[in-house]
Structures are given as C-alpha cells and as structure tokens.
Amino acid sequence: MNLLAFDTSTDALSIAVQHGARVWQHSGAGGAQASATLIPAIRDLLAQAGLSFDQLDAVVFGRGPGSFTGLRTACAVAQGLAFGARGGQGVPVLPVDTLLAVAEEARAQHGCTRVVATLDARMNEVYAAPFEWQADGRWQVPQDFQLLAPEALAVADGWTVAGNARAAYGERLAPQAPHMHALPTAAALLRLAPALLAAGAGVAADAALPRYIRDKVAQTTAEREAARQAAPAPQT
Template sequence: MPELLAFDCSTDTLSVAVQHGDRVVARTQAGGAQASAALIPLIHELLAEAGLTLGQLQAIVFGRGPGAFTGLRTACAVAQGLGYGADLPVLPVDTLRAVAEEARHATGVRQVLAVLDARMDEVYAAACDTTTGTCAAPHLMAPQQVEVPAGHLLAGNAFAAYGERLPADAPRHACLPTATALLRLAPALLAAGAAVPAAEAQPLYVRDKVAQTTAERQAAKAKAEAAGAGAAGPALPAAGADPLTREGRP
C-alpha cells in the first residue's frame, strides 16, 4: 500500500488521515472557519503518529469540491504548499465521489446518489457507481428537484437541513466525504494517472457566485418553490455521463 496523506475540509467537519502500509491513522474535528488554522498542525500530528515524514509520502490526496468555498481554497492551498515543499504529486478527488465511497463502505450499496448541503437552499448532487468507479458531474439544485435513480442509495449530509424536501421513497444514509474514503479511492485513481503536479491542483466549484443580494436570494427561493410545485426538476445524469459543471476560481 502506498504512503499517503489525505484531507477534506469541504464541509463543517475537518477530516485528515495518513496511510503507512496497512496502517491508517485518522482524525475528525470541527472544520469550517477553523479549518485554515487547524489543518496543518493536525497533518503534522498524524504524520508523527504514523511515523512518516512528508518526503516519504507517494502523494497528497485532497477533496477538491464541490463544497464550502473557504474550505476548498484551504485544502487546495495546503495541498499545493506541501506538494511544492516535498516535491510530491497531489491527487484531487471529487467530494461527492468520496461521499459515495463512504456510503458504500458503510452499507455495501454500490449505486449511490451523493448529496451535500450547498447552503443557500440548494444541494450538490451526483449519481455514482462505485463498482465501475464512475460518478456523473455534480449538479447544483433545489432539494425538491433531486430525483433518485432506481436502485440508488441517497447518501450525504443534506438530510438535517432538507430532509422533508428530499425524496422520501429512497433509502438514506447520512455520511460525509472523509479522509479515509479518499485513501480507499486513491490507489485506483493514482494507477489511472489522476495525480497532478502541485501547481495544477485546483478546487472544483459548481456555484460560480458565493454572495447574493437579498433580492437575488428571494428570487432564487421563489424559483425553487415554483419548480418543486410544478414539473419535476432536471434529471441527474447517470454515472459516467459527460460533465456539465464549470470549474474555476471566483
């Protein structure tokens, strides 16, 4: 097994893990605004516990998004800095893929519709098939627009905020994109050539605009309510479909 460092701070929970051979050491703690200050000390703590230095790692794995903008920027900046400093490749992994892997690991279900709370009365969603290792492009939508493909488990962290507005007839599993899920995904992604030089590490944004005026928020809410009351929202593409998302920096 490769020696790897993995971390995710795309949600309100900060998750870090280090793999040394067959041994994995991991921690989770409060993230959000605290992630930028807590991430590097926690990385050093876990590397020491695992008996590794940065130079002994094969790669740095991080959750690239979608998720909280501040958390994604923090993860990307730390991955770039550590990668530059230790001359290591970095492996960006979609957070919804990590959610699907965490759900598969916990339940055994291999077809997962991953949903993450995107705030602003919306969710990020993507259909994933963990058997083939494919995930559709993440989409941003109102909770009531989510449609769960037949046979899929609905998994993620959106139930507390939007549980009554998400499909009620699909099985559910509450989970987060964890660093240990990233570690489980990493070997196949590394073998497929998904690692990139530190300079090329970029966050994945699905929502281009973070701040909205009061009028824009009200208009978006009215549009979402109208969509929920009328025709069904846009169907999510199957895992492996062509990406429709936008990537870039605000």
C-alpha cells in the same frame, strides 16, 4: 503507499495518513476553524504514523464541491505541502471529487453500490451526482454533478441517497428514497487514491485546483444595482 489525505469541504475536518498497510485518522471541527487547525493536526498525525513529508508518495485532498473557504484551505495546504516535500522536489497532488468520496464512504459503511451522493450547498440547494459501483472495483458516474433545489432531486428505484443534505432539508429531499448519512472522509479518499493515481489523476502541485459547481455566491454592488434597475416596476 505512503499517503496523506484530508478534506475540509464540510463542517467536519477529516485527515488520514497511510503508511504501508496501516492508516491513522483524525477528525475535528471544520469550517472556519480548519484553516488554523489543519496543518498542526497533519503534523501530529504524520508523527504518529512515523512519516515525514519527504516520505509521502502523494498528497490527496477533497477538491469539492463544498464550502468555498474549506476548498480554498485544502487546496492551498495540499499545494504547499506537496511543493515542499522531498527537499523541494515535490510530490504529486491528487484532487478527488467530494461527491465521489461520499459515495465511497456510503459503500464502505453501508454496502451501497448505487448511490446518489449529496452535500448541502446552503442557500436552499444541494450538490448531487449519481455513482454506480462496477464489478472491476471502480465507480461509474452516469451524469455530471448538479446544483439544484432539494425538491428537484430525482432518485430512481434501487438507488440510495447518501450525504449530509438530508439533515438540512428533511422530507424536501427525495422523501421516497432510502437515505444514509455519509461524509467525504479522508479514509474514503485513501481508498480511492490508488486507482485514481494509477489512472493518471495525480497532478503537479501548481495544477491542483478546487472544483466549484456554484461559481459565485454574492453579487457586487454594481450587479445588485443593475438587477434592481432591470426589475419590473411594481404594479399600482
């Protein structure tokens, strides 16, 4: 398959291109810089692989959870590239959960098969979800994604915590569990893509959307004022 994959959900930008059995990779600074560097880096990597947009079978991106700005950037770029490919006929877009990509990276790099994937959600919270590798070569998700304080993460015996949240919260995050650093890399997205595409997870460009676990990070002025008025008066 000919695939383009990228993730901008964290502070690290990750891009990978698969041309047949070969893979080319690029990494760089994510965050606010990703919106300016993503498309030029994609063009350069496709050129290295000897591919054009019209030769792609799908565009794969990390849909979240993660940085709001990063997710919007990745989704918009994936939609635009997919719409314009093949002379405007378009190619499918495959949105992949970033926590799933964390679990896959932990498996590939460290051999982990029972992973609690975590990503720093900022604001003293983490995104988390458990994943268990099955004999058929697929990941099972025992429960839905969570947004919680690092101290609230419960990890059963035999499970490894993987992601980038440990670096942010240290011993506040599952101190008794083994930890592995892992990010939702574009290479992980490529490894996940064939099975997901075969299962029908690819969508038309206009149906590709980010996945937000935290729906809102800021209150409007009116909401702050309403909260202030509803708060109990201080004791005197």
